[in-house]
Amino acid sequence: MNDEREQRILDAAETLVLHYGYDKTTISDIAQVAKVAKGTVYLHWKSKEDLFEALFWREIWKYTDDMLTRLQALPVEEWSFISMYEQAMFALSGSALMQAMMRDDTRVLGNFMHKRGDKFLKMKQPMRIELLALMQKAGAIRQDVDIEAANHLISAMSYGMLNMHVIVQPEEAPTLENLIPTMSQMLQRWLVPEDGGNREAARQIIMQMIAAFKTQYQGKEMDDGHSNT
Amino acid sequence: MNDEREQRILDAAETLVLHYGYDKTTISDIAQVAKVAKGTVYLHWKSKEDLFEALFWREIWKYTDDMLTRLQALPVEEWSFISMYEQAMFALSGSALMQAMMRDDTRVLGNFMHKRGDKFLKMKQPMRIELLALMQKAGAIRQDVDIEAANHLISAMSYGMLNMHVIVQPEEAPTLENLIPTMSQMLQRWLVPEDGGNREAARQIIMQMIAAFKTQYQGKEMDDGHSNT
DNA sequence: TTATGACCATATATTCGTTTTTGGTCATAT
DNA sequence: ATATGACCAAAAACGAATATATGGTCATAA
Numbered sequence: 426m427n428d429e430r431e432q433r434i435l436d437a438a439e440t441l442v443l444h445y446g447y448d449k450t451t452i453s454d455i456a457q458v459a460k461v462a463k464g465t466v467y468l469h470w471k472s473k474e475d476l477f478e479a480l481f482w483r484e485i486w487k488y489t490d491d492m493l494t495r496l497q498a499l500p501v502e503e504w505s506f507i508s509m510y511e512q513a514m515f516a517l518s519g520s521a522l523m524q525a526m527m528r529d530d531t532r533v534l535g536n537f538m539h540k541r542g543d544k545f546l547k548m549k550q551p552m553r554i555e556l557l558a559l560m561q562k563a564g565a566i567r568q569d570v571d572i573e574a575a576n577h578l579i580s581a582m583s584y585g586m587l588n589m590h591v592i593v594q595p596e597e598a599p600t601l602e603n604l605i606p607t608m609s610q611m612l613q614r615w616l617v618p619e620d621g622g623n624r625e626a627a628r629q630i631i632m633q634m635i636a637a638f639k640t641q642y643q644g645k646e647m648d649d650g651h652s653n654t
Numbered sequence: 655m656n657d658e659r660e661q662r663i664l665d666a667a668e669t670l671v672l673h674y675g676y677d678k679t680t681i682s683d684i685a686q687v688a689k690v691a692k693g694t695v696y697l698h699w700k701s702k703e704d705l706f707e708a709l710f711w712r713e714i715w716k717y718t719d720d721m722l723t724r725l726q727a728l729p730v731e732e733w734s735f736i737s738m739y740e741q742a743m744f745a746l747s748g749s750a751l752m753q754a755m756m757r758d759d760t761r762v763l764g765n766f767m768h769k770r771g772d773k774f775l776k777m778k779q780p781m782r783i784e785l786l787a788l789m790q791k792a793g794a795i796r797q798d799v800d801i802e803a804a805n806h807l808i809s810a811m812s813y814g815m816l817n818m819h820v821i822v823q824p825e826e827a828p829t830l831e832n833l834i835p836t837m838s839q840m841l842q843r844w845l846v847p848e849d850g851g852n853r854e855a856a857r858q859i860i861m862q863m864i865a866a867f868k869t870q871y872q873g874k875e876m877d878d879g880h881s882n883t
Numbered sequence: 884t885t886a887t888g889a890c891c892a893t894a895t896a897t898t899c900g901t902t903t904t905t906g907g908t909c910a911t912a913t
Numbered sequence: 914a915t916a917t918g919a920c921c922a923a924a925a926a927c928g929a930a931t932a933t934a935t936g937g938t939c940a941t942a943a
Binding site: 529569571573574575577580581582583584585586588591592593603604606607611614 | 758802813814821840844
């Protein structure tokens with residue numbers, strides 16, 4: 426099967442869904458932008474939903490890959506919950522589609538959420554709270570921080586950062602990327618002990634997390650997004 | 655004019671609008687709950703919109719009064735940007751209607767926002783950024799904090815806190831009130847210099863702000879919410 | 884063998900006439 | 914003098930008929 430064409434069709438779908446939303450993006454539109462016949466699209470996926478599910482999974486892997494790449498580009502000595510979260514936000518700031526997914530943007534996602542939305546709910550599962558608890562136990566995060574509430578506050582802030590265009594006038598809304606440095610400063614001051622805490626432990630936790638994820642990653646790469654071939 | 659009856663009608667309107675939203679709340683419903691005839695409602699206000707505008711202004715004054723009362727119940731030595739913001743959140747946590755307004759809850763506000771929404775936009779105007787700048791200049795807030803970005807992050811977090819039922823499963827969503835202590839801790843660690851900064855200056859700024867607001871408050875109390883009499 | 888696009892069934896949108904509801908009015912009862 | 918609720922015009926909702934658009938199919942061209 427022609428992988429280049431498949432990516433081209435997915436690229437076209439991405440462009441269109443960001444502009445028109447899922448409900449208003451037709452297979453016909455996608456075929457036109459991708460310069461293939463409409464029937465050709467069905468050589469790759471059995472249905473419109475399958476196509477978009479593939480698109481969203483593709484984006485999730487790209488985002489995750491980007492995040493890991495960014496993190497691993499840092500010196501190991503700089504690894505911490507803060508730097509990890511920071512790099513995740515930088516990766517997120519580079520993907521409009523991922524942002525739309527993260528904020529459940531009904532304008533973009535439309536009816537897809539009703540049909541296949543449950544498949545993506547897990548993405549937002551609070552693995553973070555387990556990570557925070559591990560970090561606190563290991564001494565990388567202050568002992569006097571209520572981990573559950575902190576997790577909620579971080580979620581609240583992320584959600585707000587993803588919706589700045591709603592919170593302030595759209596013309597005045599800061600980009601996600603512009604807020605990241607101050608966000609990192611805030612997390613650092615708030616969560617990290619004054620002496621820096623147990624950085625070595627933090628690094629070990631992150632390393633294990635990355636290793637575990639890579640194991641999972643290798644097993645999953647071939648399964649999602651290809652309904653027929 | 656019968657003030658007790660007016661308040662009773664406003665109470666009825668508040669109960670109904672929180673449950674059914676502006677669009678589905680009829681004057682007939684309100685009259686029934688308030689135990690008056692429908693025509694009686696028009697003795698107080700010329701139109702449905704006027705009634706709801708009065709209701710929203712009433713709520714704003716109640717919220718503001720509550721916030722000031724809470725703040726002034728603190729020892730003056732405890733006054734700071736943090737404590738002020740904290741008390742504002744406590745006041746907010748006690749008002750479902752105020753929360754709906756702050757998060758532009760379309761389920762509650764419906765068409766009212768199209769008709770009179772611009773009147774309430776000013777409420778959310780960033781007086782906070784001026785206050786933060788004043789506090790930083792006076793030494794009550796760290797010098798290395800980007801005030802503009804900080805303002806946006808605080809807005810983002812507030813917005814997220816007001817929308818926790820969207821961010822996590824509604825059954826698991828924490829109440830606004832439960833998040834306040836951790837939020838205060840975060841703000842304290844992030845913004846306040848380690849030696850506490852210039853607390854006296856912070857107090858003076860807040861005192862002036864309260865005095866200025868009380869002056870304005872006295873002048874406005876009789877004007878808003880009474881379209882006829 | 885594979886890409887194509889006309890075709891089809893169904894979903895969605897539009898139109899129109901009818902019915903119901905609602906905000907607001909005011910003659911009347913109290 | 915004031916509260917009431919029947920009434921009215923207009924808005925909103927409803928349902929049926931009609932028109933259009935879309936996802937998916939497959940005979941055919943390449």
